[in-house]
Amino acid sequence: MDSIVPCLNLNLYSEPTSSSSTTIPKITPKIEPLDEPPPFLPTTTYISHTHPHLPTHHQTPSVPPPPEPDVSSEFNRISELFRSAFAQRLQKYGDVAILPDADPISGAIVPYSNPETQVSNVVISPRGGRKQDQRSSELVRVTDLKPEDYRSFRGGIRRTRMIFDSLRAFFVAEDEKCRDLLTPQRRLRVDLKVATLMKNQGLWLYRDKRIVGAIPGVSIGDVFFFRMELCVVGLHGQAQAGIDYVPASQSSNGEPIATSIIVSGGYEDDEDAGDVIIYTGHGGQDKHSRQVVHQKLECGNLALERSMHYGIEVRVVRGLKYEGSSAGKVYVYDGLYRVTDTWFDVGKSGFGVYKFKLVRFENQGQMGSVVLKFAESLRTRQLDAWPKGYVTLDMSSKKENVPVFFFNDIDDDHEPLYYEYLNTTRFPLHLYDHGAKGIGCDCVGGCLDICSCANKNGGQFAYDLNGILVRGKQLIFECGPHCQCPPTCRNRVSQKGLSNRLEVFRSQETGWGVRSLDLIQAGSFICEFTGVVLTHEQAQIFTMNGDSLVYPSRFPDRWAEWGDLSQIFADYVRPAYPSIPPLDFAMDVSRMRNVACYMSHSSSPNVIVQLVLFDHNNISFPHLMLFAMENIPPMRELSLDYGIADEWTGKLSICN
Template identity: 65%
Template sequence: MNSVLPSPRFPDLNGFPDTTAFRVEPKLEPLDEDLESPPGMFTPGSSARNRNPGFDLNANADGVASVGTSSGVSKGAAAPEASNVLSEFNRISEIFNSAFTSGGCEEEESVMEEEERNELALAIVAVPEEQAIVPKKIKYPPRSNELVRVTNLTEEDEQYYREIVRRARMIFDSLSVSAVVDDDRNIAGGTFDRKTRGDTKAAGLMRECGLWLNRDKRIVGAIPGIEIGDVFFFRMELCVLGLHGQVQAGIDYLPSNRSSNGEPVATSVIVSGGYEDDEDSGYVITYTGHGGQDKNGKQCAHQKLEGGNLALERSMHYEVEVRVIRGFRYSGANSGKIYVYDGLYKVVDTWFDVGKSGFGVYKFKLVRMENQPEMGSTILKMAQMLKTKPLDVRPRGYLCLDLSGKKETMPVLLFNDIDNDQDPLHHQYLVSTVIPKYVFQVGSHSGCECISGCSFDCLCILKNGGEFPYDNKGMLIKGKPLVFECGPQCRCPPTCRNRVSQKGVRSRFEVFRSRETGWGVRSLDLIQAGAFICEYAGVVLTRDQAQVISMVGDTLVYPSRFAERWAEWGELSQIYSDYVRPSYPAIPPLDFAMDVSSLRNVACYISHSNSPNVFAQFVLFDHNNVMFPRTMLFAMENIPPLRELSLDYGVAEEWTAKLAICN
């Protein structure tokens, strides 16, 4: 990666008011609801600290340093110890010191620095001084003052940074799930009686271990490794990745008291309907500035041209692009909301107007920049319509509205608008793997006696090492060589927490024809990381049977060849120094194949990838023969609607080319 080259600073504006010290009133968005921040994550009650506002801003004509990359140097440049634009894992500055409002409006709030007063809308109750326990504060390096724009990434660079982001997100998702499960276990054991928010606990642990991304530079424009359409379930994840550095404020910006010329610059905004005067038509947004709202979100005072408002105005003046993230209500999210990255916008106009409540508000017109992929929010809306009226959205291209013939709990659509290939219609749909009868006669298969639901000391949970494999929402906590679920011999009800993969698909899938991968699979629903997708179904063949079938040229699927991506889900060695890869329950090398030449299900059309978003997890529930587990598929990351599913078949190059099912 090339070094940052110096160029002229922002020009000074004659007569422009001094904004070195200003009242920061961030545009607050509705906070992710639920519980509280983990101890040590944010420290209420501390005062703002003074920092040296002076620094050198290496800038180009629009005030932002541009950095180009070339293949072959990106990997070395991203090393944590190197001086470079992007650091994979850097500690972040302390981004929160609480602010107590003394009255109805935000105008009554105390003066604080931008990063130290990102107010969390939580129920904070004052404690008498003699009862207060002041937690030990951890010092973190401050967030960088330097603005840069990353340009000219090669395809290799993009894949590299995508992998960095993917692994950081897996750590965050795994920690979020395991944190909630740990609380459940502590509560059940009587050692803890209060839950913490999984997302804030995950963010706190990652920050302590220096795993927050893109903190050594403030990136203007696109973040390497984050794609338009990426979906996030928590605001804290945006902070961890550096996409939006504010916990609750809707405008993220470099404040004037840290800018080399005393002027703020906005880098990203969140649009989620937090202000009554906002208007969003997709490509054009009328965005209302911050300030003047009471605790109920009602405008109660005039806004001022300062803080984030001034930053957006300055971004317009210097034609600096801003990232736009949209927030949506979503019933499947823990917080009731999801966030989708929709790309880059330019601030083209600003004016002061009388809002709906009769108070003066600043408005900003944001227009989406050209030559970008389709907005993620548009795809979300399209997928929602496809679930109810697919033929109204796509009158041509559907070959079948349920490839499974109503065998699955959700319909499987078949779509091809490229050619005349109808191959999936020529195969019988198979819901679950056909296993030889003799497999069920090997070993005793005794079930648990849990009438109302399994507990930590139940027989099936003890088979899993005394741990539940799933959380209360059915998310896989961490990958293992083998997972034991409750089965037909168990007395627990169908609603038992330990019955996940045997319930069938939960999302609406679409088998579609692609010019790049042949036949592929995508979902019409948003799939959360760790969620069950479906079983990889086929007819089980022994080694001798597989040799006979392969002699006539038919391609077989070998579960033993699937890459062990399950080990990456829940891999927390960068968080815990004593982390050990799960090795229990152990299983012998699998020595069987699956024939999918005539009987198959939707999973058989998932394409191969070396950087997959789906992984295979072996599961047993209806028999006890560990040599013949079922191959269940789980989401490795959040998978937005209409994004293709991919699986690492773990096969050699010559065998991958023969995977005729998908290609």
């Protein structure tokens, strides 16, 4: 990284004169619809900071006043005061440098260079268990990241999000154990509990500097299931408010500056056309989200106006309804926008509202919200309405619960269709001959913690009630065909087969690859890595024939990363039970295989291999089940760490 940009002092106003008669109003920030209303959260209020050039706002009366005949005149008057005040300051002191309007670089933030400062020391908070109560008010912009810098930041974001997701799964599982022991009450917001604990441990990112522009390591299209995740990674620092900004009381230049907004349709006057957004300011709504009073140019509204004035870019996160989310919605980062215009207008309810026009910067990646909606629209399309490039809509020939698509719009190569699709691994028959019967549990009504299969896992189930992997282990025992529990048992997650619509596609960068048409939540099961299992002796013969073999022993222990809470709990111990001997078998995929065989190799994968046993009792021959290490948006490529890959291509030969 070549430069970090701090904020100059651009205080355009002198200190306000104190007045005993001045009433400082309290207003509520722009509140977006909560994932789940938390009754135990206190209401956050912000105190506005008056300026001598602005009219003093008094407390809002209990009865809303009637709409003014010309509400736009108030905005024009205030805007003119801003311009005149700014010009007076420039003429009097000559200490304000503003670049031309066409220049995207703000005059409020200038390049800063310090050879003794390292990137990691500037923008990433330490992880030493230090409680962080307040965010920094210093504005910086991270620019000119080198590829290795971005990979480093991306790794930090992924690790932090993995802690959030796995810690949440841990607390959900703990809550499920105690649910029957407690009196009925409203379910707690586990995401708030996780975020608070991570904050106390100093695990929130970018707290020592307020980042303007892109957050290093966060990619356009990244999906978050909870608002608190946005706070943890520094993408949006407000748990409820739709406008995140540096308040005037904390700003070094005495003016508020907006850094990000969330667009989720919480205001009736919002208009979202994708690249252009008409965003309604905050304030003036009652508890039923109805506009009942005029909005004021203060706090977040003033911050957006100031960001427009100085040309400071704003991050945009969209909140979208999504059936696969536990809260019914997800949050997608869609990139950087600039505020190009603002005006005071009469809203649909008849009250004055501030509106801000935001235009997306060019040459950014495709918006994640567009991809999400496109993938969702494919569910209802007729066969003749699918985009060009889809060769078949189910290469599994209905062997999977959901179709596996095959897409190639690059060339005429249809090689994956020439293999027989194998939806489950073929083990040697002798594994089922010894001790296969009588090894199941007798939980007729459903498995509880006293289940014999749970005892094999160390006295607890590996999944929560939603099928999310709580913690990776060397081996997980699921209930099998000889168990008395029903097919809906919580301990039968991976054996149920595919539940997400996967797609094998042709890529110019990676050859064959795999992506999903559905949003895959972190910790959820994806599919099995299938093949025909060969013993050590058989594998040697097949190798001489040049057949494609996969060696499970070469997969790294990535399972240990999922649920690693050593930075949260001082007494955390890596799971060592049940232990298994080294895997000494191979899988032949030269003739029969499934969709997993086309996943690309990556040293920073988003999919892990978890060994699972359920249909026989030989721990030396487990199933290779694949789980998501992070939230994987639709159309994003799935990747595995194969350990030892082809030295020429960096991928297994079967993926070429």
